[in-house]
Amino acid sequence: MKEAEHVIEVENLTKRYGALLAVNDISFNVKKNEVFALLGPNGAGKTTTVEIIDTIRLPTSGIVRLLGMDVTKKKHAIVPRIGVLPQGFSSFDKITVRETLQYYSRLFSRKNADIDGLIDLVNLKDKTNEHYKNLSGGLQQRLGIAIALVNDPEVVFLDEPTTGLDPRARREVWDVLLSLKKKGTTVFLTTHYMEEAELLADTVAIISKGKIIAMGSPGELIERNANYLLITLQLADEQAFEIVHKMGFEPVHDNHKSIKVRVEQTDDVQKILTAIKDAGMSLLTLDVRKPNLEEVFLKLTGEALHDNQVGERGAK
DSSP, rough: OOOOOOEEEEEEEEETTTEEEEEEEEEEEEEETEEEEEOOTTSHHHHHHHHHTSSSSOOSSSEEEEEEEEEETTTTHHHHGHHHHHHHOOOOOSSHHHHHHHHHHTTTTTTTOOHHHHHTTTTOOTTTSGGGGGHEEEEEEHHHHHHHHHTTEEEEEEEEETTTOOOHHHHHHHHHHHHHHHHTOOEOOOOOSSHHHHOOOSEEEEETTEEEEEEEEHHHHHHOOOOOEEEEEEEETTHHHHHHHHHHOOEEEEEEEEEEEESSSTTTHHHHHHHHHHTTTEEEEEEEEEEEEHHHHHHHHOOOOOOOOOOSHHHH
């Protein structure tokens, strides 16, 4: 019998909470061994979607199959085969990293779980005997990922695994997730960090107000929706803005008093630089780059995708 290509199949999934339509008729598939990221701002429907797929919530309508089974009918068969790191994960304050993993291995009837291997995978070897309450936020999240893997799951669900972490701790968690990706683990990730989705995901589904508005690899999404170059010019002379505008472009000032210009063709960059030079103006710095997923999201939804929270749970 041929192995199924898709480990998750979502068809016309809808979830209502009274008058609130949290998930609005979405459909997508997740392939075996891929990292699939559901990318969107807080309140977009990401957590509701993942909690329906991993059997925590029931849908209002639609069909969801996980590992070939209907999530509303086969919960007891599904749960032992998946791992879940919920948003806002926490554990027992006064037991060590090793004791925590031993506890969860017994909970999942996995007496032969490779505790040392899991500790190595999430880079906690030097914290093995540290109590959970003494771990930084980044280390706690890494332990949470190890717990989600203790039953050797076929699919792992990670709901906003780096929210609230400082940039350093976030990158340490990303290193763990990249290790999972190299192992070929199927990962379903929800995030509102564009960089996280770009770095980790094979497939990204952008969700806004309960609807999936675009889906594909990060490169495909950028190519389809933001096929331009973004030039940032820092100039000593304000007249440059008018010169660029008269050339038919639409420059804008950013917060650093630089000028940002979108161009469709690479030779437009040279045209702008030549016009500035011919006008006798000095260019302090120049940056030319392709757009990213954040700009794709802004174009598709008209709203910025960013984190308003301060990273309060840093790495030690």
